[in-house]
Amino acid sequence: MSDSHTPSRRRVMAGNWKMYKTQAETRAFFEAFLPLIADADHCDIVIAPPFTSIAAAVEKTKDTKIGIAGQNSHWQKEGAFTGEVSTGMLVESGCRYVIVGHSERRQYNGETDDIVAQKSRSALAAGLIPIVCLGENFTERETGRTEEVLSQQFIGGPGALTHEEFSRILLAYEPVWAIGTGRTATPEIAAAAHQFLRRCVQDQFSAEIAAGLRILYGGSVKPDNIQGLMAQRELDGTLVGGASLEPKSFATIVNCK
Numbered sequence: 001m002s003d004s005h006t007p008s009r010r011r012v013m014a015g016n017w018k019m020y021k022t023q024a025e026t027r028a029f030f031e032a033f034l035p036l037i038a039d040a041d042h043c044d045i046v047i048a049p050p051f052t053s054i055a056a057a058v059e060k061t062k063d064t065k066i067g068i069a070g071q072n073s074h075w076q077k078e079g080a081f082t083g084e085v086s087t088g089m090l091v092e093s094g095c096r097y098v099i100v101g102h103s104e105r106r107q108y109n110g111e112t113d114d115i116v117a118q119k120s121r122s123a124l125a126a127g128l129i130p131i132v133c134l135g136e137n138f139t140e141r142e143t144g145r146t147e148e149v150l151s152q153q154f155i156g157g158p159g160a161l162t163h164e165e166f167s168r169i170l171l172a173y174e175p176v177w178a179i180g181t182g183r184t185a186t187p188e189i190a191a192a193a194h195q196f197l198r199r200c201v202q203d204q205f206s207a208e209i210a211a212g213l214r215i216l217y218g219g220s221v222k223p224d225n226i227q228g229l230m231a232q233r234e235l236d237g238t239l240v241g242g243a244s245l246e247p248k249s250f251a252t253i254v255n256c257k
């Protein structure tokens, strides 16, 4: 299998704002951020604001190439699901992406691999690009179970999609022990996990799909470690939490070549 960084693997730099930023803060962010990334033609840029700030983000990025993402969506088209938002609603609001299976949703909202598969399917059917997250926790890594866990999450989640569906998703490797902790994975650890995931994709689907899949790394990505991470050919981009909240720091990450 070729792991070469082909031009078809265009880099994706995504920011996940989690439960941060009001509408006013969202507008202020883009006013400062847009001039800083005006020359960034080498990558796709995605921002996932909270639901209530999506409209403001879409409005502010109207004439740009920035894609807006939902942080979550339900797998049903509509129904009695208090507090949930459908993929169709995200599309109508101007979103082009949705994050699926983030470890915080797995941990606090009981999102299982099967739910991840269903949500991914529903996102694709609505025309959204799912950014499907997976990753091991600290104990799993410390006890040598990383590959077992990644393989399990892969098979039960995105691995359950059809070839055609899978070819349209983005994968994000996010080791739980690195999220919000300041303990980023070393570039080598991240690259090894990406390589392993790419092998899972090849086994489940095909070498061609594996070679074309874009895998983002997430977990304490900062302006001062982005160079080392992106020097790894296995990393096709990043999913950034904390450091995406501040225009200058996210711009430094986006502009890294």
Ligand code: PGA
Binding pocket: 016, 174, 178, 179, 180, 181, 182, 218, 219, 220, 221, 239, 240, 241, 242, 243
């Ligand atoms: P972090 O979050 O960059 O703050 O570690 C990453 C994520 O949760 O996607």
